[in-house]
Amino acid sequence: MTWLTLLLLGLVMLLVLLVVLQPxxxxxxxxxxxxxxxxxxxxxxxxxxxRYFNRMAEKxxxxxxxxxxxxxxxxxxxxxxxxQAFVRQGDMFNHRPRGTVLSFIMGGKGIADAEDQVWRESRxxxxxxxxxxxxxxxxxxxxxxxxxxxFLETTQKKVGQPYDVHYDLATSVLNIVWHMFVGERFTxxxxxxxxxxxxxxxxxxxxxQGGFLNYTxxxxxxxxxxxxxxxxxxxxxxxRLDYFTQLIADHKNNLDNPDRPFDFMxxxxxxxxKQIEQGRKDxxxxxxxxxxxxxxxxxxxxxxxxxxLRWCLLFLVRHPEIEExxxxxxxxxxxxxxxxxxxxxxxxxxxxxxxxxxxxYGSITPLALHGNPEETTLNGFRIPKRSWxxxxxxxxxxxxxxxxxxxxxxxxxFIDKDGQLIRSENVVAFSVGRRNCLGESLxxxxxxQFLTGMLQKYKFGVPEGHPIPGLGCQCGVTLNPxxxxxxxxxRSAKAG
Ligand code: HEM
Numbered sequence: 009m010t011w012l013t014l015l016l017l018g019l020v021m022l023l024v025l026l027v028v029l030q031p032x033x034x035x036x037x038x039x040x041x042x043x044x045x046x047x048x049x050x051x052x053x054x055x056x057x058x059r060y061f062n063r064m065a066e067k068x069x070x071x072x073x074x075x076x077x078x079x080x081x082x083x084x085x086x087x088x089x090x091x092q093a094f095v096r097q098g099d100m101f102n103h104r105p106r107g108t109v110l111s112f113i114m115g116g117k118g119i120a121d122a123e124d125q126v127w128r129e130s131r132x133x134x135x136x137x138x139x140x141x142x143x144x145x146x147x148x149x150x151x152x153x154x155x156x157x158x159f160l161e162t163t164q165k166k167v168g169q170p171y172d173v174h175y176d177l178a179t180s181v182l183n184i185v186w187h188m189f190v191g192e193r194f195t196x197x198x199x200x201x202x203x204x205x206x207x208x209x210x211x212x213x214x215x216x217q218g219g220f221l222n223y224t225x226x227x228x229x230x231x232x233x234x235x236x237x238x239x240x241x242x243x244x245x246x247x248r249l250d251y252f253t254q255l256i257a258d259h260k261n262n263l264d265n266p267d268r269p270f271d272f273m274x275x276x277x278x279x280x281x282k283q284i285e286q287g288r289k290d291x292x293x294x295x296x297x298x299x300x301x302x303x304x305x306x307x308x309x310x311x312x313x314x315x316x317l318r319w320c321l322l323f324l325v326r327h328p329e330i331e332e333x334x335x336x337x338x339x340x341x342x343x344x345x346x347x348x349x350x351x352x353x354x355x356x357x358x359x360x361x362x363x364x365x366x367x368x369y370g371s372i373t374p375l376a377l378h379g380n381p382e383e384t385t386l387n388g389f390r391i392p393k394r395s396w397x398x399x400x401x402x403x404x405x406x407x408x409x410x411x412x413x414x415x416x417x418x419x420x421x422f423i424d425k426d427g428q429l430i431r432s433e434n435v436v437a438f439s440v441g442r443r444n445c446l447g448e449s450l451x452x453x454x455x456x457q458f459l460t461g462m463l464q465k466y467k468f469g470v471p472e473g474h475p476i477p478g479l480g481c482q483c484g485v486t487l488n489p490x491x492x493x494x495x496x497x498x499r500s501a502k503a504g
Contacts (some may be wrong), residue, residue, distance in 0.1 A: 031080045035390030039072040039083075040064060047075025056483040058374040058402035061085065065403055071387055073395075079107075081396045082386070085403040087434045093386055093397060094378065094441030102127075102442045103379035105396040118300035119446075120308060123381075126292045130301055133293075134446060137275045141188055149350055151187055152454055155180040156461045162196045163466070163496060170471040170493040173321065177458075178205045178314045184454060185309035185447075189302060190255050191271040204248065208307060248306075252299045273302065309447060312372050313454050315486050319370035320363075320459050322477055322489050323417055324468045330419060331468060334359055335499075338463055344499065348460040350453050356460075357429040361422035363455055364429075367405075367437035369417050374402035374487050376439040401436055402487070410434050469495040 042048035051060055061083045064072060070086030084090050093101045103123045104116075116122055119130045142148045159180040163173070179201055183193045194201045259273045263281070268274060280293035324331045337358045342348050353360055376399035383393045391397070406414040411421065411434075422430045438445035445451070462468075470476050470493075477492035 031075055031078060032392065033073060033075060033080060036073040036080065036392070036395075037068075037071050037082060037387070037389045039068050039074040042075050045078065047077060047079075049075075049077045052076070058371070058400055058483065058487075061375075061398065061400045062403035062406055065400070065407070070407075071389075073389075076396075079105075079396055080392055081398060082391060083398050083400055083403075085400045085407065087404050087436050087440075089387070090399050090404065090436060091433075091440055094376075094399065094439065094443065097384065097386065098442040100380050100382065100384050101378045101397055103381050103394075105377050105379045106394065108377070117297055118304035120304045125290065126297065129292045130297070131446065133276070133279065134272075134301070134305070137272050138188075138446070138450070140270075140275075148450060149453060149457065151184050152457045153347065155183045156457055158183075158196065159458070160461060160465055163462075164498075167466075167496045167498055169495075170474065171496060172491055172493050174314070174318065174491065175202055175205060177317055178310060180458075181313045181317070181454065182306075182310045185305060185450075187271075189272040189305055189309075190259070191269050191273070192255070205310070208248075208311060249299055249303065252302050252306075253295075255302070256295055256298060272305075273298070276301075308445075309450075311486055312447075313451050315372050315488050316366060316370065316451070316455050317458055318489050319366045319372070320455070321462075321468060321494060322479075322492065323362075323366060323369075324463075325470055325492075325494060326476060326479075327417065328469075330362065330417075331463070334362055334459075335463055338460055342460070342464070344464050348457060348464070350456055352460070353456050357423060357427060358419060359456070359460065360429050361419040363452075363459065364422045364432070364435055365417060365419040366455075368411075368435050369405070369414075370487060370489075371402040371405045372437060372486050373439075373445075374483070375399065376401055376443070378443065399436075399439060401439065404434060404436055407434070465499060467497040467499060469497060471495040 040048055055063075062085065064074065065083065065085035071082070071084055071089045073080065073082045075081070084093055104121050106116075117126070119127060119134060122130060141151075159176060162176050163171070166173075176196060179194050179196050179198065182201065182205075187193050255273065256277075259277055262268050263274060263277055276293065276298050280291070280295075280298075283291050283293055324334075337356050338344075338348070341355045342352055378397040378399065379394055380391055380397060381393065384391050404410075408414060422432065424430050438448040438451070472495075474493055478490065480490055482488045482490065
């Protein structure tokens, strides 16, 4: 065979590949034209996906499509289209994309990555148990306040010295959900927990939800799993799952104890037993599913809220004038002699505006990744079966047409001329529709209680000789501020 024949053969094979693999984008929303087979994939090498998707929306509008590797991706960059897709057509767009690095690790189990019956039953059951805990009512505040109390005691020892609050905050936030889910709490400074938090954050940046590797089926495993931290993360995931397996075994041993406490895991195992006794064939309440479900709740219950509170502290440190306004409102509504309650927020519009602005600016979970099991239409455009539907939460929060100056941190944008709170449908930090955040009420209570509790006790500053912490962040599944040190100064009197 001559070189020429080989070359021709190569060209023919390339053409066949192009025809067979090139995704059919006929009738889909308009968008940037990319290269054959690769599409616009390489753009993601230079820019974080939420920012890139937002930039493309300035050119192609709030609903557009693009090809990333071999994936057909539809990007939603406005709250209007987010509602149309995830709420109005919520039954169609409630799947998750397959083939992501995350879905490889999670295999469709648990809740956040599950679909169909497993997802429906897990979500319904989890919501039901959370309601029994009094989610959205005052009883859940008791769990939050207990951890807040321990947190404030711990921070007391750090007054006057450079302090990275991250791990103590993580311990307290995790304890809130962990107490509810499995009846356990970690002690402050627990070495095992520090290791868990590190490994979790490492995995969340490793899988970078909207990043380059997710769209390259062949490269993603090589690319992801050859990263130096991948082995460490892999070992840590196993360690975490072994710990959950042990918890399940302990709960099973104690299930018939009439004095056992009330927690999510016991409720789940009791439901599992009931369904087995009823002889249900299609049972989804298995030990394996429970292990992944707990793992999901552990991850989402920890990282998102800690990140939110770290953004809050970052803005307090960067804007002493905003901190002062928050304290003035707090002092006039609550004072410093009693603990804040979640009800107090109704008389604290500036604090609510600050939290809204943190949710907008920080866009903690920048992308909501959905999929559609069947071909459908959206705004008259064809959406082929199993497209990736990306709700660009970050893009909605940073849309210049909506916010004018999205790059400025300005709680006042949520305050009207009478000093009242403006509620905006363009803040969608918890997403919308059938798959919206299941822990929204809890997260809102945690944020308000911790923020006001901390403000009541401390002024926040930058330690001498340290730079003012910047706004740069690490983009993984969540947008995380880089590590920074605080200086706590006690306010003169103490609450409670
Ligand atoms: C400020 C903190 C939080 C933010 C900003 C946040 C945001 C989100 C977002 C954007 C989603 C994806 C929604 C979608 O795909 O459309 C989500 C899903 C989820 N969140 Fe949260 N979340 C927070 C805290 C929590 C907490 C504390 C819990 C747990 C108790 C929780 C439980 C969940 C669960 C289980 C899902 C998956 C829902 C499903 O797939 O059906 N989240 N969250």
